[in-house]
Amino acid sequence: MMHDIFVVDDRHPEDMAMLQALYSRSPASVVTHMEKLEAAGSGKFMDQYYVGYGHASIGDCGQTTCFIEQVSMMVAKAVQENPLYNGQEASTRYLDYSKQAVIDPYNHAASTAIQNRWKEIYNDTLAKLIVGLEKQHPFDPTEYKNEKIWHNTLNARGFDIARSLLPLGTTTLLSWSTSLRQARDNLRRLKFHPLQEVRDVAQSLFLALREKYPNSFRADDMDTSATAPRDAFAQKNAVRTHYQSPEDIKARFDLTNDERSLLDRGELIVRREGIDLEGLRAHEMEVLTSRPQGAAVPWRLESYGKYNFMFLLDYGSFRDIQRHRNGVCQIPLLDGRYGLHPWYLAEFETLLGEVDYLALLQAIKTQFDAIDALAGQGVETTPYKNQYLYPMGTMALVHVAYSLPETVYVGELRSGKTVHGSLRPIAQKMLDVLAADVSGIALHGDHDLDNWTAKRGEQTIGLKAG
Numbered sequence: 408m409m410h411d412i413f414v415v416d417d418r419h420p421e422d423m424a425m426l427q428a429l430y431s432r433s434p435a436s437v438v439t440h441m442e443k444l445e446a447a448g449s450g451k452f453m454d455q456y457y458v459g460y461g462h463a464s465i466g467d468c469g470q471t472t473c474f475i476e477q478v479s480m481m482v483a484k485a486v487q488e489n490p491l492y493n494g495q496e497a498s499t500r501y502l503d504y505s506k507q508a509v510i511d512p513y514n515h516a517a518s519t520a521i522q523n524r525w526k527e528i529y530n531d532t533l534a535k536l537i538v539g540l541e542k543q544h545p546f547d548p549t550e551y552k553n554e555k556i557w558h559n560t561l562n563a564r565g566f567d568i569a570r571s572l573l574p575l576g577t578t579t580l581l582s583w584s585t586s587l588r589q590a591r592d593n594l595r596r597l598k599f600h601p602l603q604e605v606r607d608v609a610q611s612l613f614l615a616l617r618e619k620y621p622n623s624f625r626a627d628d629m630d631t632s633a634t635a636p637r638d639a640f641a642q643k644n645a646v647r648t649h650y651q652s653p654e655d656i657k658a659r660f661d662l663t664n665d666e667r668s669l670l671d672r673g674e675l676i677v678r679r680e681g682i683d684l685e686g687l688r689a690h691e692m693e694v695l696t697s698r699p700q701g702a703a704v705p706w707r708l709e710s711y712g713k714y715n716f717m718f719l720l721d722y723g724s725f726r727d728i729q730r731h732r733n734g735v736c737q738i739p740l741l742d743g744r745y746g747l748h749p750w751y752l753a754e755f756e757t758l759l760g761e762v763d764y765l766a767l768l769q770a771i772k773t774q775f776d777a778i779d780a781l782a783g784q785g786v787e788t789t790p791y792k793n794q795y796l797y798p799m800g801t802m803a804l805v806h807v808a809y810s811l812p813e814t815v816y817v818g819e820l821r822s823g824k825t826v827h828g829s830l831r832p833i834a835q836k837m838l839d840v841l842a843a844d845v846s847g848i849a850l851h852g853d854h855d856l857d858n859w860t861a862k863r864g865e866q867t868i869g870l871k872a873g
Contacts, residue, residue, distance in 0.1 A: 413437055418444070420587060421620050424469030469587040469623065471616070476580045478608055479510045480726070481794060483581045485605045485649065489593050490732040496581040499570040499723065499799070500563050505530045510576040510604065512792040517784045521777050521796050525574045528770050532755070533569040539758030540564055567827055568758070570723050571751040571800025572771075575741070587623040590616055598629050599638075599645040601791045606631075650791070651737040653744070653804040656717060660806075670719050670804070673749070675836040678715040684844055687711050687811060692847070700851040704812035709733075713808040716837065721748035723799035724830035728821065734813045739803035742790055743775055747800045750829040774798075814841060815850065822852035 415426065415437070422444055429440050472494075475486065483496050509522045540561045551557040585593070590612075597609035610629055617624040631638075641648070647655070656662070666676050687695070691708060698704060713734070720728070722741055729736050756764045778796045782788045809817060814837050820826075821834035831853075838852040 420469035427468040467586045473583040493584040494582040529572040536565040576795035650740040652740040676717040682712040735808040745802035
């Protein structure tokens with residue numbers, strides 16, 4: 408019997424959802440269903456069936472893409488904190504963020520002064536970093552294809568380092584490609600977020616999506632005054648749903664003083680109670696020891712449970728590790744207690760020279776002191792709003808829960824030389840844990856301490872010549 412294949416990508420997302428959903432209620436060909444669509448007209452077709460379908464999964468069959476611009480980095484992280492998120496965000500590695508506006512949650516002269524000063528420090532330091540990088544890595548035609556790639560490489564590294572001085576209130580741009588169902592679910596999750604900006608963006612997104620897809624979103628979905636038990640539950644648990652504080656992590660995992668000292672020294676703390684290592688060793692050694700580079704660990708190994716890893720990481724590199732959705736990586740509450748990540752400080756010291764380096768350290772200290780002093784200047788501060796004022800290089804206590812397949816994937820991918828210098832050591836340590844726990848496991852990470860590579864200058868998007 409001959410089979411039929413039809414590729415359809417030119418229909419309204421709600422109509423696409425219904426065309427797929429009708430397979431569960433009718434054995435007729437999609438060609439027949441499209442004839443019904445043409446007869447009913449877009450919109451009316453969905454309206455005729457969706458209400459009586461009785462299952463929210465129909466919304467998974469309709470796809471749309473949202474473009475969100477001029478929001479703080481914390482809005483981007485909130486939208487992206489979803490295991491089904493697909494999209495892209497503006498990169499601090501390839502864009503000059505000095506031109507981006509900054510959001511001040513307090514709208515106060517003292518907090519605005521802090522934000523403006525960070526931008527001044529960023530601009531001044533970036534220019535000096537590029538000069539230092541040119542001296543440290545002069546053009547070599549055997550390493551770089553041309554001088555443009557060399558300059559791109561220098562700029563990417565300079566942005567990598569200087570981003571540590573950008574406040575989290577700096578605006579960014581992101582896209583979100585999502586099913587209609589996931590859009591609705593994620594926006595309802597965000598409507599009680601602790602940050603007003605996130606709540607406002609969620610409401611704006613909802614209004615735009617409801618206007619576009621009126622049959623897939625209910626008028627009361629984002630009503631914050633609703634008395635439904637699930638809304639009361641969401642509102643009560645909003646803080647812990649959206650943020651994990653150092654105290655939350657320390658209490659849950661009963662971190663010892665020795666472990667806290669290890670964290671301060673850049674080490675990785677691991678809890679293995681949630682993963683069945685004996686089962687993996689007994690039943691999965693053949694696949695784990697024979698896996699070639701580039702091959703995925705079979706998904707079924709997810710069933711053996713998860714590691715819990717804890718480590719200090721700057722917010723900039725947290726943005727990178729949060730991109731791995733097949734695990735738990737809750738957003739950490741950033742409060743400044745751990746200071747700037749030492750990787751950035753080491754780069755500053757190497758590239759700036761003693762006088763400029765010491766001046767930068769003093770400027771950073773003055774900024775952190777100014778944030779601490781805000782409450783004494785009549786500003787009604789909160790830990791959540793203060794995050795807008797801290798720079799991206801500020802460290803947070805991060806907790807992730809990864810299965811063995813996800814640990815392999817993150818460890819190998821994020822140990823590569825094009826990865827930010829503060830994240831690579833964490834990925835390498837994850838691979839070390841696997842090597843110790845599963846003797847003989849095939850791992851293909853990069854443990855080279857040096858992460859300078861000309862590939863940074865080639866990872867870009869531009870117009871083709873001609």
